[in-house]
Amino acid sequence: MKNTENIIEIKNVSKSFGEKCILNNVSISVKRGEFLTLLGPSGCGKTTLLRILAGFGTADSGEILINGKDITDMPPHERPVNTVFQRYALFPHLDVYENIAFGLKLQKVPTDEIDKKVRRVLKMVSMTDYEDRDVESLSGGQQQRVAIARAIVNEPKVLLLDEPLSALDLKMRKDMQIELKEMHKKLGITFIYVTHDQEEALTLSDTIVVLDDGNIQQIGTPTDIYNEPQNSFVADFIGESNILNGRMIKDRLVEFAGHEFECVDEGFGEDVEVDVVVRPEDIYIMNKTEGAQLTAKVKSCTFKGVHYEMFVDTDKGYELMIQDYNAFEPDSEVGLIIRPADIQVMHKERTCNTFDAEIVSEDRVKFLGAEWECKPQTKFSAGEKVKVEVKFSKVELIDHPEDGTLSGEVYFLLYKGDHYHLTIRTDDRDHVWVDTNDIWDKGDLVGINIAPKDIKIIKCDE
Amino acid sequence: MKRFFAQCYIWLLLIVLYAPIVFIAVFSFTESKVLGNWTGFSTRLYSNLFTGDMQGSGSLMAAIQNTLIIALIAATVSTILGTIAAIGIHNMKGRGKQAITFLNNIPMLNPDIITGVSLFLLFVFLHVSQGYVTVVLAHITFCTPYVVLSVLPKLTQMNPNIYEAALDLGATPFQALRKVLLPMLKPGMISGFILAFTMSLDDFAVTFFTRGTIGLDTLSTYIYTDARKGGLTPELRPMITIMFIGILALLIVINLRKARAARNAAK
Numbered sequence: 001m002k003n004t005e006n007i008i009e010i011k012n013v014s015k016s017f018g019e020k021c022i023l024n025n026v027s028i029s030v031k032r033g034e035f036l037t038l039l040g041p042s043g044c045g046k047t048t049l050l051r052i053l054a055g056f057g058t059a060d061s062g063e064i065l066i067n068g069k070d071i072t073d074m075p076p077h078e079r080p081v082n083t084v085f086q087r088y089a090l091f092p093h094l095d096v097y098e099n100i101a102f103g104l105k106l107q108k109v110p111t112d113e114i115d116k117k118v119r120r121v122l123k124m125v126s127m128t129d130y131e132d133r134d135v136e137s138l139s140g141g142q143q144q145r146v147a148i149a150r151a152i153v154n155e156p157k158v159l160l161l162d163e164p165l166s167a168l169d170l171k172m173r174k175d176m177q178i179e180l181k182e183m184h185k186k187l188g189i190t191f192i193y194v195t196h197d198q199e200e201a202l203t204l205s206d207t208i209v210v211l212d213d214g215n216i217q218q219i220g221t222p223t224d225i226y227n228e229p230q231n232s233f234v235a236d237f238i239g240e241s242n243i244l245n246g247r248m249i250k251d252r253l254v255e256f257a258g259h260e261f262e263c264v265d266e267g268f269g270e271d272v273e274v275d276v277v278v279r280p281e282d283i284y285i286m287n288k289t290e291g292a293q294l295t296a297k298v299k300s301c302t303f304k305g306v307h308y309e310m311f312v313d314t315d316k317g318y319e320l321m322i323q324d325y326n327a328f329e330p331d332s333e334v335g336l337i338i339r340p341a342d343i344q345v346m347h348k349e350r351t352c353n354t355f356d357a358e359i360v361s362e363d364r365v366k367f368l369g370a371e372w373e374c375k376p377q378t379k380f381s382a383g384e385k386v387k388v389e390v391k392f393s394k395v396e397l398i399d400h401p402e403d404g405t406l407s408g409e410v411y412f413l414l415y416k417g418d419h420y421h422l423t424i425r426t427d428d429r430d431h432v433w434v435d436t437n438d439i440w441d442k443g444d445l446v447g448i449n450i451a452p453k454d455i456k457i458i459k460c461d462e
Numbered sequence: 463m464k465r466f467f468a469q470c471y472i473w474l475l476l477i478v479l480y481a482p483i484v485f486i487a488v489f490s491f492t493e494s495k496v497l498g499n500w501t502g503f504s505t506r507l508y509s510n511l512f513t514g515d516m517q518g519s520g521s522l523m524a525a526i527q528n529t530l531i532i533a534l535i536a537a538t539v540s541t542i543l544g545t546i547a548a549i550g551i552h553n554m555k556g557r558g559k560q561a562i563t564f565l566n567n568i569p570m571l572n573p574d575i576i577t578g579v580s581l582f583l584l585f586v587f588l589h590v591s592q593g594y595v596t597v598v599l600a601h602i603t604f605c606t607p608y609v610v611l612s613v614l615p616k617l618t619q620m621n622p623n624i625y626e627a628a629l630d631l632g633a634t635p636f637q638a639l640r641k642v643l644l645p646m647l648k649p650g651m652i653s654g655f656i657l658a659f660t661m662s663l664d665d666f667a668v669t670f671f672t673r674g675t676i677g678l679d680t681l682s683t684y685i686y687t688d689a690r691k692g693g694l695t696p697e698l699r700p701m702i703t704i705m706f707i708g709i710l711a712l713l714i715v716i717n718l719r720k721a722r723a724a725r726n727a728a729k
Binding site for chain 2: 054055056075076077081082083085086087089090091092093102103106107150151154
């Protein structure tokens, strides 16, 4: 069965290296001629997925279809895709012309036709007079142009680009972005682009796939991803944002930062805990406090070129970031207004930690690979499988990993206006979420303790 | 003053290092049978060497020929084997890689005499009659690790994406090996070849134990037997001189080329 609209179907692809799960059941459909970007922090699995598409890696499970044809087990040299590598990977023993002609020569294309094609792509990447040059004498940007030319000269159905601009300086990167975008339009082929640079992704893509920790967080157009992030990870990763805990009172009414706001979101139910995102440029700031939805005191004000970036403390003690063309003096009282359409309400992924557990004895329970003391109970007998709930704020983090019942690493942190929401990855690669007022850095090693009274044991559903 | 002593020291060191070879070179221009007896300037020994007109009959020339042929075969075969092994080792992961690299280093640290005796015992045990073939096999055995050692760094320096880029552009793994990998490894293979060639050239212990009793002589075993018979054949003096000057010239050329390459790179 041929699906003419989708050129690539990635179906339920999973991949692990040893214990570490790199891709977890990833499915993506890529439309013909689309510019699709795989975006995520380093280690999120985006490069692994690209390598599986190119054929340099194999998926543990799942399948990949190009033009309706299963290519999951096809060796890389037979795939109708070409790759532009992060560090160019030009052949140093060949000159520019020979590098570009490499693929055509292998296909036994007649010499005069090779000549024509090579000249055409050289023109396309504005490198016309460089054909006899030694590739190692070229600058980074020129090498990347040659690498792109070498890939597109073969007229692949899909061009894979693995962070192709990350080694270039900012100015060159901006220029190359524009050229890539134009090249995509001109060639009309499908581009799959891997990057960790959210701005680059927003600039270039038709569709962005946000990946984290091997899972797809959101698929959408750049405007969707920016304006309507589906979870706090996406909101935090794409652009600057204020992410706060909120409560949906009813349809079109949400409470956060200690105030009630009108919003445009519906269907969350009544009195439901949610995450709220407000972009810093969407908060109106003014000198007078009457008519404002909330008042605040400016803490700092920094000039950023186009705008000023200010941090304010609101009347209910929340910190917000605001971007505005006008500067407001530190310590001045200001009024803030947020329009209903600028409030993005998101489902909370979780409201407390839930772990699978096993009762060890009357006052001991085992979960996350460790034994914990809990409140003495008689409801469950030893050996029984249960679930354990621990509130985010009740997890205690300590400086010395060896002093904790469990140790782990700060994997992700999110500032929520008045506290930090941390994701701790334990040594067994489980996640524990923590709300804290203490300041930790990403990558800090921590010990984890939970007081016996804060471990709530509940029955398993099944 | 301090400088003066430093100078003296370095000259003393150089004299101790080079006196023997200069001594031989000087006495290669006299006809005396006994080294150290100057009987007037003459180039007779040189002409003898090239015309083969000497007491040792043709056995010295035969020994030189054997040495060169054995070194050439051993260096060629070990370059091929060593390069393949290096690529294999490079693609291994974790413990296995460490273990093989470690095992590769042992034969190089092993004294020649142990390699020689153990190969001798192996050939006896396998009832292989010893001669040309066993010497060549033995030389390949101890040369290969050196090739592995000179090719491996080239592989680790290489951008791992380059091989993948070749595959990506439609090359089969074999084509990628031939058109991309081997050209890039060439400098390492050449230095491995030269290393293997010189190792084979001046080997004595291993050859001595594996040449059997058919009277096969390489240069080193020839000189050894000759010296035991009482006094060196006088023609060895011009030969040693020629070899020394040849190697000196080679080193100068290599260094000049390196200096030029460095200058070009700096530009």
